[in-house]
Amino acid sequence: MNVSSPNTPGLRELQEKDALRKILSHLQTINKQQHHPKPILLKIAPDLTVSQVDDVIDLAMEIHLDGLVASNTTISREGLITTDNVVKETGGLSGLPVQQRSTELVRYIHQKTNGQIPIIASGGIFTAADVKAKLDAGASLIQVWTGFIYEGPGIVGKVLRF
Amino acid sequence: MYQLIRKFLFNFDAEKVHHFSMSALKLICQWSLTRKWLTAWMKPLNNKVVKIWGIEFPNVVGLAAGFDKNASYLRELQALGFGAVEIGTVTPLGQPGNEKPRIFRLPKDKALINRMGFNNEGVKAVVARLKDWRAEQESINSKNRSQIKLIIGGNIGKNKVTPNEEAWRDYEICFRELLNTLITL
Numbered sequence: 001m002n003v004s005s006p007n008t009p010g011l012r013e014l015q016e017k018d019a020l021r022k023i024l025s026h027l028q029t030i031n032k033q034q035h036h037p038k039p040i041l042l043k044i045a046p047d048l049t050v051s052q053v054d055d056v057i058d059l060a061m062e063i064h065l066d067g068l069v070a071s072n073t074t075i076s077r078e079g080l081i082t083t084d085n086v087v088k089e090t091g092g093l094s095g096l097p098v099q100q101r102s103t104e105l106v107r108y109i110h111q112k113t114n115g116q117i118p119i120i121a122s123g124g125i126f127t128a129a130d131v132k133a134k135l136d137a138g139a140s141l142i143q144v145w146t147g148f149i150y151e152g153p154g155i156v157g158k159v160l161r162f
Numbered sequence: 163m164y165q166l167i168r169k170f171l172f173n174f175d176a177e178k179v180h181h182f183s184m185s186a187l188k189l190i191c192q193w194s195l196t197r198k199w200l201t202a203w204m205k206p207l208n209n210k211v212v213k214i215w216g217i218e219f220p221n222v223v224g225l226a227a228g229f230d231k232n233a234s235y236l237r238e239l240q241a242l243g244f245g246a247v248e249i250g251t252v253t254p255l256g257q258p259g260n261e262k263p264r265i266f267r268l269p270k271d272k273a274l275i276n277r278m279g280f281n282n283e284g285v286k287a288v289v290a291r292l293k294d295w296r297a298e299q300e301s302i303n304s305k306n307r308s309q310i311k312l313i314i315g316g317n318i319g320k321n322k323v324t325p326n327e328e329a330w331r332d333y334e335i336c337f338r339e340l341l342n343t344l345i346t347l
Contacts, residue, residue, distance in 0.1 A: 001333060002227065002251050002319045007260065007279040010326055011319070023330045027337050038341060039215040043227070043317065066215055073276065082268040089266050091277030098273075118214055122226045126272065131222070140214050143226035143248065146274050149176075149267075152164030153187070153204065156223045156243035160208040 001027065004045035004072035006092045012045060017055040025063050039066035046071040046101045046123065053105070057112050067118040069143070070105045074098050095146035099124025103137050110138025126151055128162035176265040176274070187238040197241055204243045212245075219313050221245035227317035231282045233291045237298075240312040249288065250317030254335040256284030257321055280319050285339045288316075292343045316340040 001024065003014035014020060024042065031037045042065060044056055060068060073092025080087055080097060102123025109119055121139035125131055126147045134142050148155050171179045191197040212219045224246035225239055233249040240247075259281025266275045282288070292314070299311075318336035320329045 001337075002317050005251065005280065005319065007277045008319065008322055013326060014329055019326070019329075023333050026330050027333060030334065030337060031341070034341060039217075040337075041315075080268065080273070081270045082273075086266050086268060086275065089275045089277070091264070091266070091275045093268075093273055093275050095268070095271065095273035097271055120224070124272075135222070141212065141219060141222050141224055141246070143224040143246075145226040145229055146272070148225065148229065149274065150168070150272055152168065153242050154164065156221070156245075157204060157206040159223060160206040160221060162208070 001040065002043050002072075004043050006045070006073060006075045012047075015044065015048065015052065015056070017059055020056070020059055021063070024059070024065065028063055028065075041065070041067040041069050041120065043069035043072055044105075046074045046098055046105060047076060053108065054112070057109060057117075060117055061113065065117065067120060067140075068109060069120045069122065070109060071098065071102045071123050074101065094123070095150070096124045096126070099130065103133055106134060106139050107137040125159060126155075128159050131159045132162050172267060172269065175263060176267055177262060180265075184235050184238065187241075188235065191238045191241050197237070201241045201243075204241060206243045209243075209245075217313060218311070219245045220311065224248060224313075224315075227251055227315075228276070228278065231278075233288050233295065233314075236295050236312065236314065244312065246313040246315060248315040248317050249292075250282065251280050251319040252282050252285045252288050252316065252336055252340075253280050253319050253321045254285055254324075254332050255321050256282060256287065280322065285318075285336045289339050289343050292340075296343065 003011055005011055027040055073094045077087055106119050106121045118140040119138060120141045120143055121134035122143035125142055125144050131142050144155055151158060190200055206221060209221045212222055225244050227248040227250050230247055230249050260277050260279035264277045318333055320332035324332050
């Protein structure tokens with residue numbers, strides 16, 4: 001479930017605890033009525049404050065969410081080397097600039113939940129070392145996107161060489 | 163070699179290159195001989211199965227949502243060795259997303275900026291494509307047991323026109339539509 005894209009106006013407001021509870025517990029109820037329930041995961045933004053992340057964690061435990069995806073793109077433009085106008089384009093920033101923040105987020109959630117909630121990590125994965133960093137932080141699985149564009153079609157084999 | 167290709171591709175609009183590259187891959191994967199060649203070439207050496215939620219992932223590497231929004235390139239992504247693909251974001255109704263250009267490269271930072279805005283064909287069209295995929299996989303699996311399974315997840319969102327107060331309904335529609343089609347295969 002995606003409430004963390006910065007590109008649908010107001011969408012990120014749904015990351016607020018009560019709004020989230022309403023939607024997620026509704027989906028959980030439907031899921032439990034099925035013969036073969038499917039895992040439900042919530043994808044979160046790297047721009048959440050610590051207290052917002054804590055809210056997400058509390059809620060995830062409360063409604064027995066199957067997992068979290070950390071993280072989506074960031075609206076921050078901090079620490080970029082690029083100086084031209086492209087930096088001013090509206091949208092979500094992905095790739096190397098979100099790598100560290102995403103890893104920290106994974107580690108924080110993993111520690112806070114004692115590893116009880118599986119995490120899919122995404123954010124700035126280009127190499128096998130990057131995968132290892134995410135797994136070491138507590139991720140169960142990883143995802144690439146920007147890395148696929150920069151490293152090309154051989155990225156899966158490349159990042160698994162650890 | 164990809165570094166050279168990339169240098170060339172990065173001269174063009176990012177979204178056009180995306181479609182061009184995936185179309186090229188589609189062409190390669192159209193014939194079983196070239197598809198098998200690509201699959202063998204791309205096969206990761208360290209494929210280690212990970213079991214989670216009772217699902218066996220062929221390896222830990224998945225493709226994040228937003229790349230294959232309409233489940234159009236599953237065969238191609240499987241050939242590239244991905245263990246999983248998160249399709250979408252899908253919304254109840256198809257929508258065009260934001261005006262182009264809407265994806266930008268920042269090569270110095272190894273980064274991208276995108277404001278696609280949930281452009282997708284709508285959950286019904288995507289589910290139809292997933293059903294075709296499933297049928298194709300079942301026929302392949304009945305012939306070849308060693309076929310590696312691609313795990314498919316679905317990323318769901320709300321339509322731009324749906325107010326936040328009614329967003330839960332959009333999520334429900336997408337969730338119900340995908341529930342019986344997704345995961346494993």
